[in-house]
Amino acid sequence: MPEEVYQQTSELDRLYQRRGIGQYRRWFRDAVDYWRKWQDEAREDYDFVEGRQWTKTELLRFRETMRPAITINRVRSL
Numbered sequence: 001m002p003e004e005v006y007q008q009t010s011e012l013d014r015l016y017q018r019r020g021i022g023q024y025r026r027w028f029r030d031a032v033d034y035w036r037k038w039q040d041e042a043r044e045d046y047d048f049v050e051g052r053q054w055t056k057t058e059l060l061r062f063r064e065t066m067r068p069a070i071t072i073n074r075v076r077s078l
Helices: 003-019 022-049 056-064
Strands: none
Touching: 003 022
């Protein structure tokens, strides 16, 4: 993180502490961090349902070896 941004963030944290909302800010950050993994996994699950099951690296490897990227979708659609 650039020093300027870190310094600005620190100043904001001190201001929030003085106003008594620092704890709420920490709770919000903790909640965002807690749910981030679930959100990433859910996004991947929805991609599978939509037929996006291959990563860009895998698709590139298939093209280089002139193989088709076959997707057999047995996941029940929403």
